[in-house]
Amino acid sequence: MNMKRLVFNILILACGILPCPAHTFEWTLEKPDTLIGKYEKRIYNYHKRWHNLIPTHTVLQYAGSVGAVSIGAGWDYGKRNQWETTMMFGYLPKYNSDKSKITFTLKQNYTPWSLPLKRNQLTVEPLTCGMFFNTIFSDEFWVEEPERYPKGYYKFSTRIRTHLFIGQRLTHHFKGKNKRHKSITAYYELNTCDFYLVSLFTNPDYLNLTDILHIGFGIKFQIF
Amino acid sequence: MIEYHPYDARIDGMTNINQCNIVRIEEGLQDADTFRFAFITDTQRWYDETEDVVAAINQRTDIDFVIHGGDLTDFGATKEFLWQRDILNGLKVPYVCLIGNHDCLGTGEEVFKKVFGNPNFSFTAGDVHFVCLNTNALEYDYSEPVPNFYFMHHELDSFPIKAKRSLFAMHTKPGDEQFNNNVSDVFQYTLHSFPTPLCCIYGHGHKLAADNLFGDGLMYYQCSNIKDRIYMVFTINKEGYEYETVSF
Numbered sequence: 001m002n003m004k005r006l007v008f009n010i011l012i013l014a015c016g017i018l019p020c021p022a023h024t025f026e027w028t029l030e031k032p033d034t035l036i037g038k039y040e041k042r043i044y045n046y047h048k049r050w051h052n053l054i055p056t057h058t059v060l061q062y063a064g065s066v067g068a069v070s071i072g073a074g075w076d077y078g079k080r081n082q083w084e085t086t087m088m089f090g091y092l093p094k095y096n097s098d099k100s101k102i103t104f105t106l107k108q109n110y111t112p113w114s115l116p117l118k119r120n121q122l123t124v125e126p127l128t129c130g131m132f133f134n135t136i137f138s139d140e141f142w143v144e145e146p147e148r149y150p151k152g153y154y155k156f157s158t159r160i161r162t163h164l165f166i167g168q169r170l171t172h173h174f175k176g177k178n179k180r181h182k183s184i185t186a187y188y189e190l191n192t193c194d195f196y197l198v199s200l201f202t203n204p205d206y207l208n209l210t211d212i213l214h215i216g217f218g219i220k221f222q223i224f
Numbered sequence: 225m226i227e228y229h230p231y232d233a234r235i236d237g238m239t240n241i242n243q244c245n246i247v248r249i250e251e252g253l254q255d256a257d258t259f260r261f262a263f264i265t266d267t268q269r270w271y272d273e274t275e276d277v278v279a280a281i282n283q284r285t286d287i288d289f290v291i292h293g294g295d296l297t298d299f300g301a302t303k304e305f306l307w308q309r310d311i312l313n314g315l316k317v318p319y320v321c322l323i324g325n326h327d328c329l330g331t332g333e334e335v336f337k338k339v340f341g342n343p344n345f346s347f348t349a350g351d352v353h354f355v356c357l358n359t360n361a362l363e364y365d366y367s368e369p370v371p372n373f374y375f376m377h378h379e380l381d382s383f384p385i386k387a388k389r390s391l392f393a394m395h396t397k398p399g400d401e402q403f404n405n406n407v408s409d410v411f412q413y414t415l416h417s418f419p420t421p422l423c424c425i426y427g428h429g430h431k432l433a434a435d436n437l438f439g440d441g442l443m444y445y446q447c448s449n450i451k452d453r454i455y456m457v458f459t460i461n462k463e464g465y466e467y468e469t470v471s472f
Contacts, residue, residue, distance in 0.1 A: 206271035
């Protein structure tokens with residue numbers, strides 16, 4: 001690719017002026033030409049609202065502090081689809097604990113830049129960042145301590161963890177009518193959770209940033 | 225770098241620490257009539273201070289072993305245990321760890337059992353039998369007997385022949401909200417049925433204390449949390465014991 005053009009594109013995209021280049025086909029709920037009665041309008045709007053809730057992507061993730069393997073689905077939105085909200089279920093084998101566990105993650109992702117490479121078939125997202133909340137399904141954990149404890153005994157929840165993350169991604173955009181997905185994204189993320197972060201600040205000698213960062217790898221399938 | 229969950233209970237490195245170190249303590253002190261141990265407790269999420277106390281104890285040549293009174297972790301998370309273990313493994317002398325109430329949270333107790341061992345354990349140094357007890361009853365909510373009188377009676381029945389005296393270590397004392405206070409009198413009675421009880425040591429309260437708790441002469445000594453940069457030293461000799469608190 002022409003180097004000048006690439007640099008130009010990078011700059012333009014960095015400024016958020018150009019839309020993501022791969023948007024060639026948008027599936028929408030077709031509005032009938034004539035909506036005769038109130039009932040039809042109501043049904044159309046009803047369909048439209050549910051239609052908006054159809055997930056636009058699915059994910060498969062390895063590690064990343066939410067389970068050994070996680071699967072999920074979510075939504076892309078914003079002018080350049082720079083925002084993502086994903087829900088994931090994770091499987092955590094028992095290892096040295098008594099039983100295996102399922103976790104649930106609610107994740108908010110922000111991708112400020114999307115840089116085209118190789119004739120718009122590949123894009124690089126040099127930074128993704130955001131936060132996620134994870135809860136673990138097991139009666140060993142609680143959101144608020146059980147009643148047997150004096151009130152405020154532990155001033156934290158063992159069940160819900162808040163994580164921050166940063167990562168990078170590479171997206172392959174598919175072309176043609178027979179594609180299965182609009183695009184596939186490979187990503188990695190480095191995350192840390194609330195009490196690790198606090199411990200890092202209170203233990204500057206013992207803990208390093210690398211001690212509290214945990215990596216996760218994933219694939220995101222963009223359906224539409 | 226790979227973590228499946230903060231509570232994933234994935235453990236690499238040394239496990240069964242207490243048993244390994246008990247062998248070292250018992251071998252090293254089997255004929256000793258005078259020995260000295262350090263008592264530290266409540267080191268949760270104070271890694272820098274824990275490193276400092278390890279360095280301070282390593283500088284001395286008169287400490288034979290270290291007892292940790294529990295609360296190695298704040299959240300019971302797996303990495304918290306491993307970080308503490310790795311710091312304490314820097315001790316030149318052997319150490320044993322009791323379980324604290326925070327160590328029971330989430331998968332904490334399961335990780336504690338794997339890394340350190342049974343929450344109730346004992347060992348003998350010189351002629352003193354050390355009985356280390358899980359007293360965090362509130363965490364178990366009657367799912368297990370805490371304190372475990374079966375264990376205590378078993379300790380009485382199998383009291384080592386060469387041991388003549390007893391010393392008790394626990395995380396929380398009778399009367400504390402963690403303790404099963406319905407049985408605190410029975411607990412104290414059972415302690416008195418051991419040969420020559422010397423004293424009890426405990427943590428949890430994050431301050432120094434020395435109390436004749438039941439008015440029967442059996443002293444309970446509480447050590448501060450490690451944030452206060454204090455540890456206790458107990459010297460056991462033929463006459464009995466002496467203790468001091470050391471700042472570092």
